[in-house]
Amino acid sequence: MKLVAPLNAFGRGDLPTAGGKGANLGELVRNGFPVPRGFVVTTYAYERGRETRALPGDLREAITGAYATLGGGPVAVRSSATAEDLPGAAFAGQQDTYLNVVGEDALLDAVRRCWDSLYTERAVAYRAKLGIDDAGVRIAVVVQSMVEAEMAGVMFTADPVSGDRERLVIDASSGLGEAVVSGLVTPDHYVVLPSGKTDFTPGRREVVIRAATGGGVVHEGQAAGGGVVHEGQAAGGGVVHEGQAAGGAVVQEAGSGVERLPEEALVELVRLGREVARHFGRPQDIEWAYAEGRVHLLQARPMTALPPPPVGRLNPFQRRLTTVLMEYLPERPYPIDMSTWLPYGPAGLMGKVMGTFGIRRAFDGFLQEEDGVVYRLLPPSPRPTVKVLATPFRLLAKARRYDPAHWTRDRRFLDYLAAVEELGARDLRAMPWAELLRVPRQALALVEPVADLRVDYLPGTGLALLRLLVALRLLGRRALFGDLLHGARTRTSDTNRALEHLAEVARRTGIQEAEFRQELAAFLKEYGHRETVSPILVTPPTWADAPEIVLGLVRALAAGPPERKEPGDALERLLALSNPRRRARITRWVKAARAGVAFREDSHFYFMMPQPIVRRSLLEMGRRLRESGVLDRDDDVFHLRLEELERIADPATVESGPLRELVGARAAKREELSGVRLIDPAAIFPPAETGDALVTGAAAGGGVASGPVKVIMEPAGFDRLEAGDVLVCPYTNPSWTPLFQQAAAVVVDTGGTASHAAIVAREYGIPAVMGTGRATSVLKDGQMVTVNGDAGTVTGAP
Template identity: 35%
Template sequence: MMAETPLVLPLSTCSANGLAEVGGKAANLGELVRAGFAVPDGFVVTTAGYDLAVAGTDLAQLVEAGDAAGIARLFDTVALPPELTDAIAGAYRDLDEPAVAVRSSATAEDLPDASFAGQQDTYLNVTGTDALLASIRRCWASLWGERAVAYRAQHHTGAAPRIAVVVQRLVPADVAGVMFTANPGNGRRDQTVITAAWGLGEAVVGGQVEPDEYVVTAGTDVRQRIAGKSVRAVLTDGGSTTEATPADLVDRATLTTEQARELAALGARVEQHFGRPQDVEWALVGERFALLQARPITALPEPTGDRPTEWPMPRDKAMYFRASIIEQLPDPLTPLFADLVRPAVPAGLKALMAELGPNLGELDIDFVTINGYAFYDYSNAALNKMWGMTPHALRLLSRKNFVLDRWRDRALPAYRDVVAPWSSRPPSELSGAELLQGARELLEAGCRYYTNVQMVIPMAATTELSWAALYDGVLRGSSDAQASDFLLGFDSAPIVAEKALYELAVWCRDVPGLPEALERVGAPLPHDAPEGVADADWGRFRARFAAHLDAHGHTLYNLDFANPVPADEPTPVLEAVRHAIAGRAADPAERQRRMTQRRSMLTGELMDRLDPVRRRMARASLSAAQRWAPIREDALAAIGLGWPTMRALLGELGARLVAAGGIESVADVYWLTEAEAETDAAALDDGGAVRDHRASIDERRMIWRGQALATPPQYLPVAGWITWMDSMMPAHTGEQTGPTLKGTGGSGGIVTAPARVLAGAEDFAAFQPGEILVASITTPAYTPLFALAAGVVTDIGGVLSHGSIVAREYGIPAVLGTGVATKRIATGDVITVDGSAGVVHLGGEPEAAAPAGKAVPTWAWVTGAAAATAGVVALIARRRQS
């Protein structure tokens, strides 16, 4: 093998095909040379040279023992074979023995999956054969340095790599730096990022100087930031050093705008040659650029647009709110959903308003997006009308069972009547226009239903707030029980779903081979039985699992239909079954039994010690609160009834557009506008061609990712009288800097544990028992995770939101409505959730945490006709302790 591979090769002969002989750095440089780029002359001492040098030594034993000092001594003293020294000396003479740069080129270095940048050594301004041989020895030794060994272990590279060494003519750079042909910060492929400093590039690579930065967009637009470059790297006898930068150069730009464009164009050619974004080291000598090395950029994020900082209002004399249905829309909207939902929400709201008050059916209301985020848009005149109809609406709402009967007997059946015919029609048999129309009608029905749910929520909130105020102000006495303890243990749709899933898991435990098989298979479940499971048993499991999804698989994570529901992406449900089978989740029926028993005991004790007058007050108030709390959860859980069918219809349209070449993947259909979808649906029906939307979809996704980094204001304009609504909004207003996040205490207690930030259902499988659940919102679909969580933190929500209610059922601390939790907290961060005080301490346990379970909440609530009907004006103020 060693005889077949030359000990030394010119760089011009190196390529990716010889990676095992010349290493990553030399392979990439050889590719550049062969492609005609300006690269300093040089050669490479191949891995065969390294193998020859260490043959017969005790290197393997020293490496196994971790003897770094012994390894260094070995490479300093080992006698190099004459044929190796002769080959190196001959190649050096062919260069005319100039000053050279000596760099390692390991076989696991500068690769697409791991760059290994900086893990081996570089030596500059090496002159003379003896100095060159010494530098090559040190490069070999650096393969076994602590940094390199640790890096390989972290990246699980397996067998130890071999190493080659690159020797190049030294470039006495006037300016040097690093260029990324795609922006590593935001992943944008149309942006080249250049860093530059005076002198050699080592000061930039080593982080010894703050360099100038140039961002070149689309090859022409140049944005620059000129740094104070206090030091520069320069050559010395036999090496390099840093020195103070001359005063007249400290604040001077290292590159002109034209030079930045020229370098970016050079980088674009390098990227095109390698077929992927590159990290390039470069030098400027006089007026010419030279390339010193190139490696693939690893871990490049998805392209992300700029984060919005301004929130322009579409029109004057209007107010904008993020509440009501928008609590279920925490992210920027996808284009198709934004277009379809815009008329649907006002239509449902106006229909209800027309019923509740005269002359309200034509209110000037809109549902707009600002920087991609949904906002209710109410003209000032519309708000005045709504406030003016308060007395009439209150009389209507006070009728016995008006809200309950309207939801149970009218709104819910009407919604089901729209869903049923569309769900019974196979999407494959519908035209493109029908697929889009079905999605439109289902979304409109869902929004009409949600408007009616917004009557249920204030009723449930009012009864619970009234009970809490009565209990804390008049009834509590010396009891340690909280007002919420009297409302726990009842069945609701999420709890029923959880118990049904747990019963399925219990059944699975006794089926031979099934628990082990479920750890191996994924969703969707395979039709054929896994190995070790009887066909009949597997058929029964599939049937029961499907029945569960039919009954409960419509629960939503997010109203935007681009987000899957359990019915069409059941992985989170399957993961919940696995946890329950393994005993990592508590029995929900047993938990409910204990809570019901405690509630009954507390209620009996309370009634026994009250006088007749207070007992009548307590029974009436408690009965109302206990009645409405489960109804609220049932109403919310049904919102997604139309979503599985809606997604199936749009999925069919997406599949047809993929086949026609209009989009890349089925899910891309959500990134079309309504007009684009209509045009393409008509083209499909007529047998015509569809437009190629791939470039515009990539652009929209990039913009969306930038928008998702922002924290939208809860209302606009953020000035004047409207600021009194701060405490009523479902999320904290402002960015919240510092070590503590303020929110609303939804469930008492204190816990310190690692956080798990969930962007959506795709993250559920990673959730581990004992972690703190951090999410934008929690909806009924999140309920199975509460059985595993140590605590809950959300961006959006309040003391009466789903997250608070379910957290109290599970007895775990919860802080909701922080506004920025998902942006300030990262998975793995150890945080402390103080549900009693409504704060989250970042970085672990605070020095002095508030005692758990003793705080008495101060309830404030606002009721009015608009509060009971309009949703956005239907705001229940929540406790905010700071």
Template identity: 30%
Template structure:
């Protein structure tokens, strides 16, 4: 057949056997991968690729204009701020339809049609598969599986030409356009090649995954098979036989039980081996389509990366390159380890910027302490393996994990029974101290430093217990001193700013902990003593009320000040009109320009002068602070202005919560006093100290964020200089580098390539919805594995109920409001806030929420604690809450029973 090396269609048609070295831009992902399979010796049905040059020739006039307009439409089908003009009446689907119709109506250029007919004739005619191969397809971060069309059993040159035209048009299906928009891929830059292959007379066909796509396990191959062509399996037209095979050994872990399987054991092992070989070829887990013909010969018809797997713990979070070649055999040979997602424990589902991870590592002593961490998926995971292999550690985890995250605690028993993590006897220590390796000695030094910090807070704890008011004043004075110490004398060069950033990180944290942690530590210690004194007198849940409406909580004070600002602006007609008519983005633009009504301009400026260092996901140094992007705060003010019922006013609710706490203390003291006068006095002392001191629990983090905000500000200035000299593209790119790289950049190195790679990884992770809370080193999402096992058992699902961990007592009924990101969120007073997780940046929403439902967390997680303080019912650790509940749905939250019903 024509190879593409001669004739008029030389740049239009290329044989699959010559595609291995082709470019993605010319052949598209599907064809390029098929070419690599052919070159590596895999059995692939013969055929040819009609390159993107043919598509470019055939593209009708005006298609580029439509594509440009689509690039200006946001993911919800609305015009973006930089999307040009005139799109108010056009939505994304309408533009996609215009593009499809234009492609279908355009004639196929004569030279393109001639090239197709010549290549098809050279194949000998007969039935072929005509399959789309887009340049934005089979990418490491987006597979585009099924987004463009393919046509099977096409016979005759005329039919092949028409199928090619329909493939071109399918580049503009609604689903393909939406997929590109979601993945941030320009519609103007995408092109489409077409693969034409001889059809294989399939006896059995299907798909295989070289890693378990449900659980993430890299050591398993999953195969779906059915008699006949594989398109039935891919399209879901049949219920295929489902097999799970242990890749390294070929052991069959799961297969159909009720009917004879469509594949024999030997065929399963052959396909598993082929998949493993393909994975080795491409260096990543693969989604492979295959066909077994009547003679029993296996053919591969497609191989694309599995893009939905969570990255392995060994993956490099900065380059996105795996630490191994991704093969099952490589993973199987490593020591099994288990990791707990620490960022989920902090209320974060989003990834952390590379600079944010770098700074967190420095704060932990670069992993020299007892808690080792890894950062797959740009999230921080703690290595629990040594703890689970230690008897005392296992006991500690069993007690503490339920408090932090109920869903992780539900998984823990399975891990404790796993022989890979069984408790082991610790090795004998060598008698001579100088035989310890240097790294062990460094760890010892780090441990000594940590012990020193711990011992340093003991005097403060004693002072807080005996003289609480004095210790409270001391903590407040420290906050003022810290703010003064963070200031950098000006003028300052970029190098000096960078050095100042590193210096304040190195010198602030230990002193900060010693100054701010003693008081809240004593507060919660006194609560624990009170709980013991009240054993047999009161149920532990009764003490929850003592923590409601706590004084001196900097976050609560901030929220109430924001509420009072909203009240004052609501009394000013011009300010009220601005906040009810303008979007948060428009309000922010006017604030930056200084053109808001005078009361709003000055009030917001005063609020941000105190709290502008805070942010959503504020433990990430790379996140913009409210002083940079005030949209979130402005949206909260607009939200508060919708409160009309005086009884729903946050300050009144907070006062009621505090009064309820005082009443509960009196009740508990009276009940303890009935046992003995001394016990009553001790309970009173403990609970009074709890009320006095526990509210300061937010102060350490508040001060740490103050430090991080100053670091953020200085790094932003460094970024401005680097962007000005072309080292990086934008000032914000500094947060995708680390300190050493910034020093290199200040000497003139071009860092744009590094930043671009990391931004791509970050953008992919921003779109990830499911984050494994417990992750094994072979990629297994432990919770997903348990859920899959449970789903295979006969059970009766509750269609009107979700359950989780009781976190704050009380009941509330209202409309659910599912919010994935608090920035710009609207929550009507009394609505039920449904969120994946929360951190302090979410708390302004708590002020008007009727109740809280979270997918993450336990009874001591941030959202649960704040919900109790605000006196709203809360249920946390509710699996799939953000997908099972929908906006406007009427639900009842029972915070004592841990249920959400409708």
């Protein structure tokens, strides 16, 4: 319960006492890193002194005594909150720092002002954004001897732009490092490559911040007409607040000579940076200073919002597989996704299918976690086994035995439907906690036999499609392939027709009338389990969970679909060229291919049925934990893994502190990564020479069309699409396809020519460009463009 203690009294485990900055600096001191001498005014002191304007006598004596031990000279006074300098919560610039503080009275005043900065408007707003409870936050203050820096700045032990962990990035400038940290200066920029070579870009030194005699800081800059002026001295100590030093204007520096950090100092800085990162086990953001031939470390904290490392060169199979995964992962999975639907749902099923035919590790470890949160998509590296040699024979055998046209009569499928209906009918609210805990595993177990149906019926699907494609090539009619498959009736096409019917009712009665409400209820009962965002995640809502998404689709369709020329009957055109025997054979092959398409679509439709059961059971657990005071919201349960939930014997008696802390840390980490992609799209969709095109991608067919851009990032924006718009979106799934009736064309960041969006776009006869990687960031609402689905380009239009 000490009020004040030297830095070496603390380590990384002393966050509650020393705050993030103090704990990290103490850890560095303990391990022999060159950190200026100092002490910490602990959070206990904050508790003692925050309620009174005058500091208690014993606290004043403790602070001034520690100051005297440092020699009583100029010091830097830095805030160190318990919620800052952490993985997922840097709090950079949120609390105050005071430089070159001289004298006991100035020091005590600076400590008081650091405490006050804990509750500034910006700090409170930042914590609210991260979901950090103000009631649990405390603040310590770090006091260190000032370093009269000749040069100073910031070092990142990984490239903050590319995420490359083998590159170090150093920004430096003359004088105190606050000029670099606060953005007042264009710094010298060093990039240290793995080979040891350093790329150097000189800065401008618009301003130099130096310690002033008697306390405070001055800004040296270029005055109008030339010459050097000194401004910015603050009585007793300078304050740096979100990059602005109190009491001084920013002016231009005189002189144009290029200064550089001495080579030996750069080498030492790189060595220290790598050792600090190794010690803490993660890339670090380090503030440093160079003075009198020595490098000093002033602060170290985990790098936040760091992109994942580059994936390197991918082979064609990896690129194709990752294209699919990117389309399935438009948002970051939660821990509950990682322990439930992700390994058991469609991704897990396909991994099992590929394993059956001799391909191991198809989807193993393709998502990597950090601090319990997914931070990286790593392209899978499937491995063939000896079993793959027998795969062609096994595929042919299964194709002969299992006809996709009859899969819904399979006893395994009928038993599956009955089991899903029985589990889905149970009253989750009435269940005791122990019974409720079993429901997710029961629902996931229902999915496991489904892989056997995929294994058995997909070979027939593949054979039917391949046979038809080969026949069309031999007949010189390859272009009819997509049109021939268009006649397949699927649960997706049923869904779209049902939505069209809803739109007709809405046009006739309005969405508030009883007739429409009854029709909507019937629609949701039949199709409400459809995913809104991703088929491999359990956390996003389904249509039944978010009926407003369905209403958005209905409003878009009710506005009236654009007139579109329907393609003629491709089968009739093909058969007209054939003799009777060939016509009969081609007709059989087309029907078999359509049955295969229907199996692929419909099996997905039915196999998603357990997903809402899993989600509802998890949210019911979340509701009970919220009512017990363990969670703040029902959906905070998504930040926990299933096995962590299963360890809770009773929500009413569980110790809430550790769980709340775990959820809070993961929520903060997830918020930190909110603007960071799981993988760089350029690795999957390499930039191509665009010529006069705004963006390019995979040519998914459909001809050419022009119209105004409408960027829709998520299902909540469905009702923004108007007839004739060019739909530009980050991904698609079956929930998006009704929009294709309205759109003049579709342009997607992810996906390929075989993706769901491309297939449906061709069915509707609209141009589609897939896998652009960046269309949603390049194209803007209202921008007139021409989409060429045959060339894979989007160009400007009058």
